[in-house]
Amino acid sequence: MSILMPADGPMKSLTGRAPSTAPADKHERGLRIAIPEPDLELAQDEEWFVVQVDGNEWQEVQVQDYAALYTTPGLYERVVYDLFACRSPMTIRTMLEAELQRRKVSGEELSVLDLGAGNGAVGEEVADLGARHIVGIDILPQAAVAAWRDRPGIYSAYFTADITRLSERERAALNLFDFNCLTCVAALGFGDIPPRAFATAFNLIVPEGIVAFTIKEDFLGRQDRSGFARLIERATAEGVFEVSMKKRYQHRLATNGEPLYYAALIATKHKNIGPNLLSQG
């Protein structure tokens, strides 16, 4: 299934509002949130908090239960940005801006595919750079609904789809945008976007396009089991892409207040990722 959201006129810029936390302001009043004791050691994909909405029963929510986070207006911003001080969309925006300067091109030339777009925090940053088109894709229907609710007009279109199982119609619709930039922020690894899905999105970008993504630094290390360390190493060695910027940064705080470090990368795509790069051999 796909949901297409036509932009109402030219891309809107939200300059002048606090980035990323802005939509929470109009929604968050009825939210009360509590996080576990700091001495409770939780793996990143096991973190939880409790929330009370409009005086109703307190509920436990997993931090990575994005469907739940998007469904309650303002909850994602309140938890991820206000409580856990997430810096990922802002970090990728700053690096993308530097890449545009390096290439001496204007943000208006960007046609962006935002993979794992969620409720549009990255789209908002890229819109601020003046991008011509931003198209979101996310596997969760709740993400498209939340993006439309929280940041109307940011995306030219938004697809609810598993990118590895696109229909002919969806693929044709995506190809119409002649994407020259892929963004994928805080969505790789864990149970989220696997290497094959990233590769499919990568292959929708034109040669010499920009690939801007963030990934937990453990997924780039020798112990990685997600498949990303191997994919990136092989793709670099075979000249599939060339990394022009790489930065270690604090993605967000964990529920115990410890920083979680990610890597943000800007690369130039030279050619498609072939099946040989995804094989285990």
Ligand SMILES: C[S@@+](CC[C@H](N)C(=O)[O-])C[C@H]1O[C@@H](n2cnc3c(N)ncnc32)[C@H](O)[C@@H]1O
């Ligand atoms: C941590 S959120 C990040 C959202 C957004 N990029 C941001 O920075 O605000 C990860 C997103 O990836 C999406 N996701 C996970 N697996 C996916 C897949 N296979 N295809 C597309 N999106 C996926 C989730 O639904 C979720 O919205």
